[in-house]
Amino acid sequence: MKSQSIGQIALAAAAVAYLIGVYFASSPVWMGFTINALVIAVIAMSWNITGGFGGLSSFGHAALFGTGAYASAVLQVNYGVSAWIGFAAGILAGAAMGAFIGALAFRYGLRGSYFALVTLAFAEVLRICASSFAFTGGGSGLQLKLAPGLANLQFADRTVVYTALLVVVAAVMALTALIKYSRFGAYLIAVRENEDAARALGIDTYRIKVQAMAISGAFGGLAGVLYLQLWLFIDSTVVYGSGISIEALIGPIIGGAGTVWGPLLGTLGLHLLGEGAKHLLPNAPGLNFVLYAVVLICALRFLPQGLVGLAGKIGASKKKKESGDA
Amino acid sequence: MLEVRNLSKSFGGLKAVTDATLDVAEGSIVGLLGPNGAGKTTCFTMIAGFTKPDEGSVRFKGQDITGLAPHRICALGMIRTFQIVQPFAGLTVQENIAVGAYLHHHNRHxxxxxxxxxxxxLGMGGMLDRPASSLTxxxxxxxxxxxxxxxGAKLLLLDEVMAGLIPSEISEIVGIIRQIRDEGHTFLMIEHVMQAVMSLAETAYVLNQGKMIAxxxxxxxxxxxxxxEAYLGHGAATRLQEAHHA
Structure with a gap:
C-alpha cells in the first residue's frame, strides 16, 4: 500500500469524482440512488473488516445491520429516547451482537463455511424474533415519527443527507485504514493467512477474531442506524433479510476484499451496473440481481483481489522492477 | 532453560510419544533426531502448547508451562517454527517479520x-519489500x-529448517543459526540433515516410535x-560392524 499504483489512484479518483459530481448533477433520482449505495457501502465496509482482513466470511451481516437499526428504533419509538442516543445505542448494540456471535462461533472453532452458516442462522433467527415480538413491532415493523431537524437526525434536504453520509463513509474508511496499518490489523491479516503460524507468533487468535467481530458489528450497527434515519421505517424482512447479508459481502469481494477502497468501489460499481440495467431493460425487474451474480462469479474467477487488485496491476510494473533491483 | 519430563501423548490407540524427557541448557543447540513418524513434531507441538500432553510436564525458565496456550508460551520467550513453512502470503517480507515484532512493540513504526x-x-535486507509469496x-x-x-523469543524450536534446501543454502543457514546462538539464543531443533546436526548441536536426543532411545x-x-537400528532396521548395527571389520 506504500506504493499505490497509478491504476489504484485513478480508480479512487474516479470514485471521488463521481461522488462530487453527484452534487452538480442536480438530479434527485441520482442523489437518492447514491445515498442508498453509500448506506450499503457502510455495511460492506463492516463485512470487509471480518471477511476482508480477517478471512472470516460471514453470510449473515444482516444480523449486525438489523440489530443496529432495531436497537435505535425500539429506543426511539417505545421509549422516546433521542435519535442521537439511539444512534450511539445502535452502534453499541451492533458491536455487542458481533462480539456475541463471534465469541460463540470461535469458541467452538468454527471456520470457513461453518462460520458462514452460523452467521446466516443468527440473522435468520433474529429476523424471526423481530417479526414475532410486540416491542419490535412484529410483522408490521417500526416507524419513526417524521420530525426533520438536527436533534432528530432527520433532514428534509437531500443534499444535507448526502453530505452527512459522505462524512460518515469517509470516517469509516479512515478507521479502516487505521486498522489496516495497526498491530491489530497485522494480527488480523496473520489470522486470515495462517492461524497456526499466527498462534505460534504469540497472537491470541480467539481474542483477535472476537474483537474483529465487535468492530465489524459497530460498523454494521452504524449502517443499520443510517438506514433507519434515512427511511424512518424498518421491518424484519428488510433489515434482517438475506438481501443485506449478500450486499454486505458482494461489494467488498468485487471491489477488493481487505482493502480500504474496495467496499466503496465495489458497492458503487455494482449499484451503477444494476441501475443501468434497470433503465436499459425496464420490463425485467430483478435483472440487477442476475447481473450481480454474473459479476460476482466473474470477479471470483478472474479478479481474486477485486477491482483494486486489477487496478494495482496498471502502472505498477515499473515500481516492482525498481524494488526488485534494490 | 527447558525441562521436559515424561511427556506422553496418544491419538486414539496410537501412542505417539511415550515418556519423553529432555533438557535444553541456556545457550546450547540441542538436536532432536529420529526416523519419520517417531513423534518428534508431536513432541514439539506439546512443548509449544499446540496440543495438550496426556501426561508429563514442561518447564521453561523454571516455570511450569504444561498445557499453556501457544501465545502465552510465546510471550514468555519460547517459539516454534513449522516444518511446512507458513508465510503470510498477503504481506511483504518485512510485514511478515513485523507480525512477530508486534508481540513486544505495539507501535507500527x-x-x-x-x-x-x-x-x-538474516541476510534478507534486499527482499524486505517483496511479497512473502514470491520467496523461494x-x-x-x-x-x-x-x-x-x-x-524476542530466547528459545527457538526449529522444525526441520534445513529440509528441502541445497547444500550451499544449508551451510548458510547453519552459519546464521550459529550467529544467532552467539547473540544469546537457545535452540532445540528437529533435523534430518546430519551435516547440520553434526556441526551445530552439542547434544542430541533420538526418538524412535515415541520413545527416547538415546x-x-x-x-x-x-x-x-x-x-x-532405529533408522536402518533390526540387526543393521551388527551387519554394519561386520562389514566394517571385513
Whole structure:
C-alpha cells in the first residue's frame, strides 16, 4: 500500500469524482440512488473488516445491520429516547451482537463455511424474533415519527443527507485504514493467512477474531442506524433479510476484499451496473440481481483481489522492477 | 532453560510419544533426531502448547508451562517454527517479520524497524519489500526464522529448517543459526540433515516410535547401535560392524 499504483489512484479518483459530481448533477433520482449505495457501502465496509482482513466470511451481516437499526428504533419509538442516543445505542448494540456471535462461533472453532452458516442462522433467527415480538413491532415493523431537524437526525434536504453520509463513509474508511496499518490489523491479516503460524507468533487468535467481530458489528450497527434515519421505517424482512447479508459481502469481494477502497468501489460499481440495467431493460425487474451474480462469479474467477487488485496491476510494473533491483 | 519430563501423548490407540524427557541448557543447540513418524513434531507441538500432553510436564525458565496456550508460551520467550513453512502470503517480507515484532512493540513504526533489523541480520535486507509469496523455499525458511526471532523469543524450536534446501543454502543457514546462538539464543531443533546436526548441536536426543532411545553428543549417537537400528532396521548395527571389520 506504500506504493499505490497509478491504476489504484485513478480508480479512487474516479470514485471521488463521481461522488462530487453527484452534487452538480442536480438530479434527485441520482442523489437518492447514491445515498442508498453509500448506506450499503457502510455495511460492506463492516463485512470487509471480518471477511476482508480477517478471512472470516460471514453470510449473515444482516444480523449486525438489523440489530443496529432495531436497537435505535425500539429506543426511539417505545421509549422516546433521542435519535442521537439511539444512534450511539445502535452502534453499541451492533458491536455487542458481533462480539456475541463471534465469541460463540470461535469458541467452538468454527471456520470457513461453518462460520458462514452460523452467521446466516443468527440473522435468520433474529429476523424471526423481530417479526414475532410486540416491542419490535412484529410483522408490521417500526416507524419513526417524521420530525426533520438536527436533534432528530432527520433532514428534509437531500443534499444535507448526502453530505452527512459522505462524512460518515469517509470516517469509516479512515478507521479502516487505521486498522489496516495497526498491530491489530497485522494480527488480523496473520489470522486470515495462517492461524497456526499466527498462534505460534504469540497472537491470541480467539481474542483477535472476537474483537474483529465487535468492530465489524459497530460498523454494521452504524449502517443499520443510517438506514433507519434515512427511511424512518424498518421491518424484519428488510433489515434482517438475506438481501443485506449478500450486499454486505458482494461489494467488498468485487471491489477488493481487505482493502480500504474496495467496499466503496465495489458497492458503487455494482449499484451503477444494476441501475443501468434497470433503465436499459425496464420490463425485467430483478435483472440487477442476475447481473450481480454474473459479476460476482466473474470477479471470483478472474479478479481474486477485486477491482483494486486489477487496478494495482496498471502502472505498477515499473515500481516492482525498481524494488526488485534494490 | 527447558525441562521436559515424561511427556506422553496418544491419538486414539496410537501412542505417539511415550515418556519423553529432555533438557535444553541456556545457550546450547540441542538436536532432536529420529526416523519419520517417531513423534518428534508431536513432541514439539506439546512443548509449544499446540496440543495438550496426556501426561508429563514442561518447564521453561523454571516455570511450569504444561498445557499453556501457544501465545502465552510465546510471550514468555519460547517459539516454534513449522516444518511446512507458513508465510503470510498477503504481506511483504518485512510485514511478515513485523507480525512477530508486534508481540513486544505495539507501535507500527517500531515493529517495522525491528523487522527491518532482524531481516537484515538474516541476510534478507534486499527482499524486505517483496511479497512473502514470491520467496523461494530457502527464503521462506529464513523468513520463518526471522519472524520467530522478531518476537524476542530466547528459545527457538526449529522444525526441520534445513529440509528441502541445497547444500550451499544449508551451510548458510547453519552459519546464521550459529550467529544467532552467539547473540544469546537457545535452540532445540528437529533435523534430518546430519551435516547440520553434526556441526551445530552439542547434544542430541533420538526418538524412535515415541520413545527416547538415546542421547548424547551427535558424534557418539551415530555409532550407537540402537540409533543405527532405529533408522536402518533390526540387526543393521551388527551387519554394519561386520562389514566394517571385513
Amino acid at each position: 517500531e515493529a517495522m524497524s525491528v523487522a527491518r533489523d532482524v531481516g537484515k541480520r 523455499i530457502a527464503g521462506r525458511k529464513r523468513l520463518e526464522l526471522a519472524r520467530a526471532l522478531a518476537t 542421547h548424547g553428543p551427535p558424534r557418539e549417537l551415530v555409532r550407537d547401535p540402537s540409533v543405527v
